[in-house]
Amino acid sequence: MIEVLAETGSTNADLISRLCDGDRVAEGHWLVADRQTAGRGRQGRSWFDGSGNFMGSTVVRCLAQDPPAASLALGVALAVYEAVLPFVPNPADLSLKWPNDLMLGGAKLAGILLEREGDAVVVGVGVNLAAAPDLPDRRTTSISMVAPAPDRDHFARALANQFAVELDRWRTFGLEPLTRRWIAAAHPVGTPLRVHPPGEEVIEGAFAGLTEDGALMLRLPEGRIRTIHAGDVMLAREEG
Numbered sequence: 001m002i003e004v005l006a007e008t009g010s011t012n013a014d015l016i017s018r019l020c021d022g023d024r025v026a027e028g029h030w031l032v033a034d035r036q037t038a039g040r041g042r043q044g045r046s047w048f049d050g051s052g053n054f055m056g057s058t059v060v061r062c063l064a065q066d067p068p069a070a071s072l073a074l075g076v077a078l079a080v081y082e083a084v085l086p087f088v089p090n091p092a093d094l095s096l097k098w099p100n101d102l103m104l105g106g107a108k109l110a111g112i113l114l115e116r117e118g119d120a121v122v123v124g125v126g127v128n129l130a131a132a133p134d135l136p137d138r139r140t141t142s143i144s145m146v147a148p149a150p151d152r153d154h155f156a157r158a159l160a161n162q163f164a165v166e167l168d169r170w171r172t173f174g175l176e177p178l179t180r181r182w183i184a185a186a187h188p189v190g191t192p193l194r195v196h197p198p199g200e201e202v203i204e205g206a207f208a209g210l211t212e213d214g215a216l217m218l219r220l221p222e223g224r225i226r227t228i229h230a231g232d233v234m235l236a237r238e239e240g
């Protein structure tokens with residue numbers, strides 16, 4: 001079920017407060033906003049409130065037998081990738097970037113924010129369907145820059161369906177097929193990356209795939225592989 005709000009602060013914040021209030025938010029329920037006045041992104045950033053864009057959140061209930069909750073991000077990213085794919089004229093321009101960004105032509109098209117609340121994960125997705133923000137430090141884009149912008153409600157249904165498929169695959173088949181499919185949808189192995197792990201200097205290296213639990217493998221200039229569990233990652237051509 002897709003519930004649409006004309007305006008709210010943040011759909012992630014709304015679902016978290018419903019969970020804190022003890023409301024039973026069912027899996028498969030999506031909260032979508034026409035406008036977000038306090039949309040939040042990863043690492044304390046804000047998220048652009050673009051008219052006609054998709055801004056929505058849903059809840060996943062973590063079950064004892066599920067893979068680790070952090071790995072859910074890989075399945076969410078694949079769902080967003082699959083939902084966007086039919087709207088993009090050249091599929092080769094679309095790629096995933098670790099940890100959970102969707103890039104179009106090397107510029108950010110969509111982002112995902114996972115927030116844990118008790119035994120639930122609130123999954124927030126923002127996709128620039130019709131408009132992209134001007135950011136000082138990185139390139140952004142929207143589907144409308146390459147094709148007619150999809151109708152937001154149509155896109156919301158496509159994403160909700162795709163998300164249900166990926167959630168089921170994550171639960172049923174685990175991480176090995178998920179990481180394999182994620183790598184296939186990412187920029188090619190060898191792509192130059194600039195990685196900023198928390199509390200460290202920026203590291204330059206090349207994409208070398210994912211570990212079996214979904215961490216980023218970065219090939220350093222001297223050839224050694226460094227495993228990255230958290231941080232900000234930029235493509236060389238992403239910087240604005």
Ligand SMILES: O=C(O)CCCC[C@@H]1SC[C@@H]2NC(=O)N[C@@H]21
Pocket residue numbers: 009010011012013036038039040041042043045047054055056057101110111112113124125126
């Ligand atoms: O920084 C990122 O890349 C993550 C962006 C996530 C934005 C979405 S929009 C819907 C949901 N509500 C929020 O406040 N944030 C997420």
